[in-house]
Amino acid sequence: MMKNNQEKYYTQEVDVDPESIYCHHDLMGELLIPTHKHDKAQLLYAEGGIVYVTTETKTYFLPARHFMWIPSGVEHSIHPSSEDVMMRNLYFPNEIDDEVFYSKEGIYPVNDLLLQMMLFTNRWNGDLKKESRNFRIALAIKAILPQICGINLPLALPFPKEQRLVKIVAYIDDNLSENIHFSSLAQKFGFSERSLYRLFQKDMGMSFIQFFTIKRMLRALELLIETKLTVNEIALAVGYNSPPTFSNTFYKILGQRPSDYLKGMEILKQK
Structure with a gap:
C-alpha cells in the first residue's frame, strides 16, 4: 500500500530541525504533492520533464535546466508532467542577513557551475547538520544564487x-x-x-x-x-x-x- 502523500514526500520532516539544511532527491512516483508550506526556503531543481508549481495566485512552469526558489511560508502544490521526473530539493533556514533575492519566488536558468554543484549533492538525503562539511557546501550553493541568477524568468501565469x-x-x-x-x-x-x-x-x-x-x-x-x-x-x-x-x-x-x-x-x- 502506498504511503500517504505527506509521508511519501517528507514534507513533515523538513522543519523538524530548524537549524539544519534539509536535502531530498527522489523520483516523483506520483503526479501530485498536495498544497503545503514549510518554514525553510526551498530550492527545487527537476530533471526529466516539466514541474508545475501552483501557489495561491499563480502557476509556475519549471522546465529542465532551471530551478525554482520558493521562500519560506509560501503555500504551494507540485504537479510533475511525469512520475519519472527527478526532483532535487534543498531546504534552507532563514538567516537574519538574507538578501532580498531570497524573499521572492522565481525561476532561473541553471548554469554549468550550479548544475555541477547540484549533481554533487546527489547522494545526500535528510538533515545536513550545522557545521558539517555538507552543510557548508549546501550553504555555498545558496550563497552564489544572487550572483549567478540575474534574470527571474516570467515562466508563470496568474489565474x-x-x-x-x-x-x-x-x-x-x-x-x-x-x-x-x-x-x-x-x-x-x-x-x-x-x-x-x-x-x-x-x-x-x-x-x-x-x-x-x-x-x-x-x-x-x-x-x-x-x-x-x-x-x-x-x-x-x-x-x-x-x-x-x-x-x-x-x-x-x-x-x-x-x-x-x-x-x-x-x-x-x-x-
Whole structure:
C-alpha cells in the first residue's frame, strides 16, 4: 500500500530541525504533492520533464535546466508532467542577513557551475547538520544564487478570477496554434476591445499580448521537452508561421534560443 502523500514526500520532516539544511532527491512516483508550506526556503531543481508549481495566485512552469526558489511560508502544490521526473530539493533556514533575492519566488536558468554543484549533492538525503562539511557546501550553493541568477524568468501565469475571463483563457488554451487576433477575440466574447483590454489588465495584471505570448512559449517548452518535433514544427504548433520570429520571442522570454535549449537537454541526459 502506498504511503500517504505527506509521508511519501517528507514534507513533515523538513522543519523538524530548524537549524539544519534539509536535502531530498527522489523520483516523483506520483503526479501530485498536495498544497503545503514549510518554514525553510526551498530550492527545487527537476530533471526529466516539466514541474508545475501552483501557489495561491499563480502557476509556475519549471522546465529542465532551471530551478525554482520558493521562500519560506509560501503555500504551494507540485504537479510533475511525469512520475519519472527527478526532483532535487534543498531546504534552507532563514538567516537574519538574507538578501532580498531570497524573499521572492522565481525561476532561473541553471548554469554549468550550479548544475555541477547540484549533481554533487546527489547522494545526500535528510538533515545536513550545522557545521558539517555538507552543510557548508549546501550553504555555498545558496550563497552564489544572487550572483549567478540575474534574470527571474516570467515562466508563470496568474489565474483568471473573473468568470468571463476564465472562458476566454480556456479558449486561448484550446487554440494556441492559431494566430488569435485581439479584436476577433473581443468580438467573439461580446466585448469591446477597450473593455477586454481593461479586464485583462485588472484581473491578470498583464496585457492580452503578454499573456498570449507567455502561454505560447510555455507550450513550446512542453513540446521541446516532451516530443521529438523539430523547432520549425514547434513554431507552427504554437501559431508562428515564421521560425525566426518564434526563435526571437523564445529568446526574449527564456534567454536562449530553442535550438540551444535542446542542446542543453542533450547535455543533461549525458550526466
